[in-house]
Amino acid sequence: MRFDFFRRHDSDNPLAGDAPKEESSAAALPAAAERSADGYVTYALLLDTQKRVAGYRLAWHPAAQHNAAGAGELFKALVSCVARHLNPPKTGWRLGHTVLFFDVTAETLAASELQGLPPDNVVLCLGLDALMDADVRPILLFLREQGFRFMLCGAEALPEDPELRGLVTHFDVGTGDLDLVAQLRREEPPGQPLHLIATRIAGWKDFDACAARRVDVFLDGAGMQPEKKEEEAGRTLQPESMLIVRLMQMIQRNEDLREIEAALKHDAALTYRLLRHINSPAIGVGVEIHSLRHAVTMLGYSPLFRWLSLLLATSNAKASPPFLMKKAIMRGRFVELMGEGMLPSGEADNLFVVGMFSMIDQLLGVTMQEVLGKVQLSESVQQAILAREGVYGPFLALAESCDEDGVKAARLSEALFMSTEQVNAAHLSALVWAQDVSPAEATY
Numbered sequence: 001m002r003f004d005f006f007r008r009h010d011s012d013n014p015l016a017g018d019a020p021k022e023e024s025s026a027a028a029l030p031a032a033a034e035r036s037a038d039g040y041v042t043y044a045l046l047l048d049t050q051k052r053v054a055g056y057r058l059a060w061h062p063a064a065q066h067n068a069a070g071a072g073e074l075f076k077a078l079v080s081c082v083a084r085h086l087n088p089p090k091t092g093w094r095l096g097h098t099v100l101f102f103d104v105t106a107e108t109l110a111a112s113e114l115q116g117l118p119p120d121n122v123v124l125c126l127g128l129d130a131l132m133d134a135d136v137r138p139i140l141l142f143l144r145e146q147g148f149r150f151m152l153c154g155a156e157a158l159p160e161d162p163e164l165r166g167l168v169t170h171f172d173v174g175t176g177d178l179d180l181v182a183q184l185r186r187e188e189p190p191g192q193p194l195h196l197i198a199t200r201i202a203g204w205k206d207f208d209a210c211a212a213r214r215v216d217v218f219l220d221g222a223g224m225q226p227e228k229k230e231e232e233a234g235r236t237l238q239p240e241s242m243l244i245v246r247l248m249q250m251i252q253r254n255e256d257l258r259e260i261e262a263a264l265k266h267d268a269a270l271t272y273r274l275l276r277h278i279n280s281p282a283i284g285v286g287v288e289i290h291s292l293r294h295a296v297t298m299l300g301y302s303p304l305f306r307w308l309s310l311l312l313a314t315s316n317a318k319a320s321p322p323f324l325m326k327k328a329i330m331r332g333r334f335v336e337l338m339g340e341g342m343l344p345s346g347e348a349d350n351l352f353v354v355g356m357f358s359m360i361d362q363l364l365g366v367t368m369q370e371v372l373g374k375v376q377l378s379e380s381v382q383q384a385i386l387a388r389e390g391v392y393g394p395f396l397a398l399a400e401s402c403d404e405d406g407v408k409a410a411r412l413s414e415a416l417f418m419s420t421e422q423v424n425a426a427h428l429s430a431l432v433w434a435q436d437v438s439p440a441e442a443t444y
Contacts, residue, residue, distance in 0.1 A: 037062065037069035037077040040402050040409050041424050043431075044218045046101065046197065049211035051321035055099035056431070057125070057218055058082060061406025063420055075108040081421075083116030085428040093118045094432045101151065106130040109139050119147030123170055128155045131164055140167055151197065156180070158187050158194075170195040175202075176210040176217075219323070220403075241315040241364060243267055244308055245374045251305045252376060261292050273311060306349040309356050312375075313363050320363045328363055330434035332356035334399045335392075337426035338418065343391070353377070354384045354392045355399060402427060 039062045046055035060078035062069070069077070079102065086100075087093050100117070104124045114122075124143070130136055131152060144150070144167050151170030152158070158165050166189060173180050176198035188194040196215045201207055210217050243266060250260050264271050271292070278289050278299065289295045296304055313328050314320075335355030336348050343351070357377070361368040372382060383390030388397040394416055401409040402423065413423050 037073040038410075038420050039063050039074065039077060040406050040420060041078065041081060041427055042403055042406075044220045045323055045327070046099070047207075047217045047219055047323050049214060049216065051207075051323050053098075053323050053326050054216065055101060055123075057101035057103075059103070061402070061409065063406050063410035065407050071105065072107050072111070075102070075104070076111050076113045078102070079111065079113040079117065081424050082428065083113065085425055086432065087117055093121060095121065095435055097121075098435060099123055101125055103153075104130070106133050106136045109136060109143070114143070114148070119143070123149045123151050125151040125153050125170075125172070127153055128159070131159060131167070137164075140164075151195075153199070157183065165189060166192070168194070170197060172197060172199050173215060174198065174200050176206065176213060176215050178209075178213065181213050181215060240267065240270060241312060242374075243270060244312045244315055248305055248308050248312070248375055251301050251308070254301065257293055257296055260296075264292055270311070274307065278307060302346065302349045306352050309353045313356050313360060315364070320365070324359070324363060326434050328356055328359040330430045331359060331399055333433045334427055334430035335395045337429055338395050338398065338416075338423065339392070342416070342418075347391075350378070350381055351392055351395060354381055354396050357381070357385050358396055358400075398423065399427075 037060070039060045042059050042061050044057040044059075045053050046057065048054045058078060060074050060081075062074065082100065086095055099121055101123045102125065104126050106126075106129070109124070109126070109130065114124075131140070131150070140150070141163075149169040150167050151172060152168045153172040155171075158168060158171070169192070171184055171194055173184070173196050181196060184194055184196060196213075198206070198210045198215050198217045201210065201217055201219075207217055243263070247260060247263055250263060264274070274292070275289060275295070278295050287298060289298060310329065310332070314325050332352045332355035336352040339351040340348060357371070360371050364371065368385070372385070377385070380390045380392060384392035384396050387393065388400075394412060398409060398412040398416065398418075401412055409423070410420070413420065
């Protein structure tokens with residue numbers, strides 16, 4: 001019943017889409033919809049009241065300024081790409097309990113590509129006109145029966161029709177207006193809590209107001225600047241961060257392993273965190289590592305430096321919001337994956353450090369100059385971080401552009417001889433990887 005609702009077994013059905021005959025080809029090649037609507041995946045973060053990432057609102061940035069594809073084709077391109085990389089046939093859903101949000105219209109609700117996504121992990125965002133459309137109601141009821149949920153956008157109240165009201169699981173409260181939130185709390189159906197989300201906040205004061213009302217918030221990919229507090233003026237690195245910096249410097253100078261071990265023994269908690277990361281499934285060395293000496297033997301200095309950079313980025317966990325740490329981890333992996341196969345294998349760890357360190361000032365609450373003054377990174381890495389230049393700079397610039405401008409991303413990816421498919425594959429894989437290794441949400 002799932003798929004046949006959306007397509008007949010004939011060639012005339014406009015909803016049939018371009019489903020491939022073999023799963024292997026579906027995993028290997030972009031769908032026809034993507035090829036006709038070239039673009040890049042971007043996202044807004046869904047933050048809960050503790051500033052943790054609870055989901056993503058995905059969108060599609062066309063690669064051309066005047067893209068001829070219609071809204072329906074762009075939507076199909078986005079969903080096809082996401083389904084292929086995040087819900088492949090052989091492995092299934094790769095994001096655990098994370099929820100994805102997609103903007104839909106009366107037209108795109110009937111897209112067969114939606115059937116490539118797990119309904120329990122998808123919320124479809126639609127306007128009141130689409131919700132009230134009598135011709136669309138059977139599709140809405142069918143999708144809800146499957147497990148898809150709906151967020152009502154641009155409305156000032158829940159619909160009066162009980163059947164339609166029962167379909168709405170999420171509600172866009174705009175700026176988080178107090179009166180609207182209170183009204184919706186009174187009107188939510190018994191036994192069916194309404195998930196309220198603010199989509200248009202202007203700053204962190206607005207976020208705090210929403211958090212006080214138990215309202216989650218969407219933050220776009222570019223994001224707001226981190227909160228600045230008066231007491232942060234003149235801040236310096238914290239003791240744990242300084243120890244990590246010292247270890248990174250020792251590794252860069254190729255100092256004797258016994259000296260590095262002696263420095264690490266000054267902080268048992270840091271030793272535990274480091275070994276826990278190295279033993280995580282994301283590393284996948286297949287051998288449990290019990291000591292720093294063993295770690296260096298198995299991994300080498302360069303990968304160890306990479307993981308110390310990850311720990312440095314998360315060493316200020318009490319002050320840095322979890323979403324910012326996750327974003328930095330994701331960017332590091334994104335930049336690294338884009339360089340795989342294009343640069344020598346030994347460069348991968350440098351690419352990860354470039355991506356991570358591009359946000360290190362925001363994470364640690366100190367200036368970039370102070371961080372780089374204490375961690376003597378190579379000239380090529382510093383060129384990338386400070387000016388987006390050198391051998392690594394273009395990869396970092398491309399990763400940043402995917403959050404902002406599809407046309408710019410297309411220009412940068414073309415200069416690197418990368419297809420949109422390669423960039424999107426790296427981006428979504430980085431999202432999965434950050435989900436698995438994010439230390440910001442782990443308990444130590």
